Amino acid sequence: MRVGDRTLFLNLLSGLASSREATARAVASLGDGKRVRTASDDPVGARSAIAFRGRLAAIEGYGRSGAAARTDLSTLDSVLGEVVNILSSVRAEAMAGASGTASDGNDARAETIDAFRDQLVALANTQQNGRYLLGGTETLTPPFLADGTYQGNDAEVLAPVDTTSEVGATIVGTRAFQDSGDLIGILTQLSADLRSGNLDGVAAALPSLDTAISGVSNVRADVGTRMNTIDAFAIRHGDESLRLAQSIADIEDADLAQVAVDLSAAETQGAALSTTAARILGRSLFDFLG
Amino acid sequence: MNLFGYFELGRRSMVASQLGLQTSGDNIANAATPGYARRRLELTPSYPVHVPGGWLDQGVDVARVHRMEDLFLQASIGREQGGLGEADERLRGLTDIQGIFGSLDSDNVSQALAAFSAAFTALAAQPEDGGARQGAVAAADALAGSIRDAYARLSDLRSQKDQEVGGTVDEVNSLAGQLASLNRQIAEAEGDGSVAAPLRDQREVVLAELSDLTGGIASAGPDGKIRFELPSGSTLVTGESALPLGTARAVDGTLRILASDGTDVTDRFRGGRLGALLLVRDDSIVSQMTSLDALAADLTTRVNASTAGATDLAGNAGGPLFVPDPPASTGSARSISVSSAILADSSLLAVSASGAPGDGSVASDIAGISDAPSAALGGKSAAAFLADSMTGLGTAVAQADVDLGVSTDVVNGLLTQRDSVSGVSLDEEALELIKNQRSFEAAAHFLSVLDEITATAVNLFQR
Numbered sequence: 001m002r003v004g005d006r007t008l009f010l011n012l013l014s015g016l017a018s019s020r021e022a023t024a025r026a027v028a029s030l031g032d033g034k035r036v037r038t039a040s041d042d043p044v045g046a047r048s049a050i051a052f053r054g055r056l057a058a059i060e061g062y063g064r065s066g067a068a069a070r071t072d073l074s075t076l077d078s079v080l081g082e083v084v085n086i087l088s089s090v091r092a093e094a095m096a097g098a099s100g101t102a103s104d105g106n107d108a109r110a111e112t113i114d115a116f117r118d119q120l121v122a123l124a125n126t127q128q129n130g131r132y133l134l135g136g137t138e139t140l141t142p143p144f145l146a147d148g149t150y151q152g153n154d155a156e157v158l159a160p161v162d163t164t165s166e167v168g169a170t171i172v173g174t175r176a177f178q179d180s181g182d183l184i185g186i187l188t189q190l191s192a193d194l195r196s197g198n199l200d201g202v203a204a205a206l207p208s209l210d211t212a213i214s215g216v217s218n219v220r221a222d223v224g225t226r227m228n229t230i231d232a233f234a235i236r237h238g239d240e241s242l243r244l245a246q247s248i249a250d251i252e253d254a255d256l257a258q259v260a261v262d263l264s265a266a267e268t269q270g271a272a273l274s275t276t277a278a279r280i281l282g283r284s285l286f287d288f289l290g
Numbered sequence: 291m292n293l294f295g296y297f298e299l300g301r302r303s304m305v306a307s308q309l310g311l312q313t314s315g316d317n318i319a320n321a322a323t324p325g326y327a328r329r330r331l332e333l334t335p336s337y338p339v340h341v342p343g344g345w346l347d348q349g350v351d352v353a354r355v356h357r358m359e360d361l362f363l364q365a366s367i368g369r370e371q372g373g374l375g376e377a378d379e380r381l382r383g384l385t386d387i388q389g390i391f392g393s394l395d396s397d398n399v400s401q402a403l404a405a406f407s408a409a410f411t412a413l414a415a416q417p418e419d420g421g422a423r424q425g426a427v428a429a430a431d432a433l434a435g436s437i438r439d440a441y442a443r444l445s446d447l448r449s450q451k452d453q454e455v456g457g458t459v460d461e462v463n464s465l466a467g468q469l470a471s472l473n474r475q476i477a478e479a480e481g482d483g484s485v486a487a488p489l490r491d492q493r494e495v496v497l498a499e500l501s502d503l504t505g506g507i508a509s510a511g512p513d514g515k516i517r518f519e520l521p522s523g524s525t526l527v528t529g530e531s532a533l534p535l536g537t538a539r540a541v542d543g544t545l546r547i548l549a550s551d552g553t554d555v556t557d558r559f560r561g562g563r564l565g566a567l568l569l570v571r572d573d574s575i576v577s578q579m580t581s582l583d584a585l586a587a588d589l590t591t592r593v594n595a596s597t598a599g600a601t602d603l604a605g606n607a608g609g610p611l612f613v614p615d616p617p618a619s620t621g622s623a624r625s626i627s628v629s630s631a632i633l634a635d636s637s638l639l640a641v642s643a644s645g646a647p648g649d650g651s652v653a654s655d656i657a658g659i660s661d662a663p664s665a666a667l668g669g670k671s672a673a674a675f676l677a678d679s680m681t682g683l684g685t686a687v688a689q690a691d692v693d694l695g696v697s698t699d700v701v702n703g704l705l706t707q708r709d710s711v712s713g714v715s716l717d718e719e720a721l722e723l724i725k726n727q728r729s730f731e732a733a734a735h736f737l738s739v740l741d742e743i744t745a746t747a748v749n750l751f752q753r
Contacts, residue, residue, distance in 0.1 A: 004328075004713020005321055007706050014702065037393045039684025040385075040691070046684055049394050050677040054404040054660075061408025061657065065415035068422075131418055131648065139418050139648030157648040159415030160657065169415055170648060252394060285720035 012277045022266035029254035036252040045251040052244045059237045062161050066230045069159035069169035073227045076133050079126045080220035084213055086116050091209045097194050098203040110194040117187040121146055124177055134173035143173040148184025150174050161233045167226050180215020181208045296740050299349035303733035306333055306350045310726035314719045325495035327712035330356045357487040360711045367704045371498055372505025372562045374697040379563040381690035383570030387578060388687050390443045391680055400676045402436040403660050405429050410657035417650030423636035430611055431628045437586050441623040444579050451571040452544050458503055458564045459535050465500045466532035473515040474530040505561020522555035581679045582623035588666040590617040590626060592659050600640035600652040608640020
């Protein structure tokens with residue numbers, strides 16, 4: 001084929017342009033470490049990367065929700081532990097009061113029981129950041145009146161911890177304070193019996209207190225289970241986040257070794273073309289004739 | 291032939307050599323001129339005379355200056371040039387659109403949607419918490435803002451492309467006028483049977499630009515005049531008259547293209563840069579805007595349906611989170627925003643199903659909306675809808691890039707072939723130059739010999 005000068009020129013030019021393009025791509029990859037920046041760089045990979053990022057954001061949301069619930073639950077745990085301690089102390093006082101031998105101290109005991117009862121009411125109205133934790137979802141009104149009347153509701157604040165999993169972050173106060181015996185009522189009655197010398201009544205309070213202690217302990221165990229659930233999700237989500245971040249990196253990040261190879265290939269190609277251009281374009285028959 | 295006739299023969303020979311030198315000079319000078327096809331001097335033996343023993347030519351004549359071209363190749367290049375222009379312009383437009391949605395790791399609509407869901411998840415765990423409420427409202431505001439922003443930028447890009455359409459139409463009309471006038475000039479100049487090479491060079495440049503802009507096809511009539519047909523089926527140039535395109539504003543403010551008879555050919559224009567501009571303006575950008583509209587309308591409807599059945603922190607029935615409610619029937623992505631009342635007071639955000647302040651179940655529901663399929667989005671979830679829209683755009687950009695590569699290779703291949711016929715080779719011209727130089731020298735020598743002979747003849751009888 002007859003080859004015009006422009007053909008040579010254009011071919012060299014397009015070769016040089018493609019080597020420059022490869023160089024620019026490699027340099028850009030070195031700059032930000034990315035192979036895929038926009039969807040057009042790898043549409044299939046980008047689809048996954050977008051989904052992974054969405055899941056990462058969701059996990060972050062579940063993490064925040066779980067952490068908030070975890071704080072509430074650990075407060076509840078100590079509240080319920082305190083309730084059990086108080087009930088045990090009450091039980092000891094009742095035992096002593098019922099025996100009769102030391103019944104002359106029963107008025108003082110009644111005073112103590114009254115103090116314990118006030119503490120129980122205060123514990124039942126425990127607040128965290130201005131929210132009551134034992135009123136179900138009625139978190140802005142004190143759940144218990146001084147006489148033990150429950151003002152909350154029977155639904156729990158449900159904290160999402162994964163797409164389809166929720167953990168109760170508050171508890172329904174009646175579960176701890178009424179379902180296994182009306183704690184406030186028992187203490188009020190006990191104090192009255194102690195004052196009036198109704199020792200049979202005081203003795204009768206003992207089994208109720210036992211039931212109550214085991215009931216509250218059960219609720220506390222449930223709170224512990226919920227915290228474990230949240231912790232388990234947190235660990236699982238931590239692993240998943242790492243995996244997702246790794247997957248996104250696999251899709252989007254440049255393989256630096258590969259970039260280095262590409263760069264040096266482009267460099268070699270460019271250098272070879274430049275040398276060729278210098279030799280071919282710089283010489284024509286005019287140099288040898290005339 | 292008498293002795294003085296030989297002087298004429300020598301003169302013709304020198305003229306031929308000089309013209310040969312001029313041709314080479316012309317070729318060398320125009321080696322890089324676009325549209326230039328190399329010239330070749332066609333020589334022919336001059337009118338022969340009878341001499342004893344046979345016929346002898348009276349030297350050389352210049353038959354004509356030939357313009358080296360391959361008409362078939364030229365037509366193929368014209369066709370492919372339209373494809374090249376189309377792919378280049380389409381890639382540019384689609385890349386512009388993709389730029390609006392940002393890179394994968396930047397704050398795009400998709401990420402704003404995910405952050406919105408995450409904020410409502412966190413709100414569900416402590417719905418009465420002021421900070422969590424602020425966070426959720428801010429995330430909703432950011433989501434609405436990012437949808438509005440993307441929509442506004444798409445809208446801007448559309449008017450920019452619209453202006454480019456107008457500019458391109460003007461350019462096409464101006465080129466059409468040039469082509470018609472070149473058709474006339476060439477016909478006039480070639481009336482004597484010669485080739486008006488410089489005018490033909492110019493016409494080739496005009497045709498290449500027209501093909502690049504419109505993807506139209508040129509065909510030479512029997513009279514040598516080029517007729518230019520647009521892909522929309524109308525004729526742009528026929529003979530010596532141009533039929534320029536007209537324009538009119540549509541209801542939505544975009545420019546419509548009219549054929550010379552007033553027919554609207556906008557939607558039939560598929561080729562060349564103009565076709566790609568129209569495709570990007572009326573199809574690619576509009577479909578992205580429609581997607582955003584559908585997304586904004588669907589989010590507004592579904593989120594507001596959730597909040598409408600819920601109560602706010604004070605126990606009052608909830609108002610819509612996104613306004614306008616119901617969403618605007620068109621351009622809902624342009625107008626979506628968070629209710630100003632809720633923006634000012636986040637306690638008005640209604641996420642309680644039961645009325646209790648600690649009930650965040652509706653926040654949970656709202657957090658789930660982005661992943662729940664919706665009939666309004668073709669059965670996809672909002673997140674999947676956005677992801678598909680982004681990757682669909684990415685695929686289109688990648689495809690345009692491939693198309694551009696293919697078209698470039700095809701056109702370059704054809705240009706190489708054209709060059710093999712029409713291109714100037716400096717080596718060739720160097721040889722031509724030497725050849726003509728020597729031939730001039732020989733002719734000069736011939737004349738000097740002739741001069742001596744004539745002198746001899748004149749002096750024959752002087753002794």
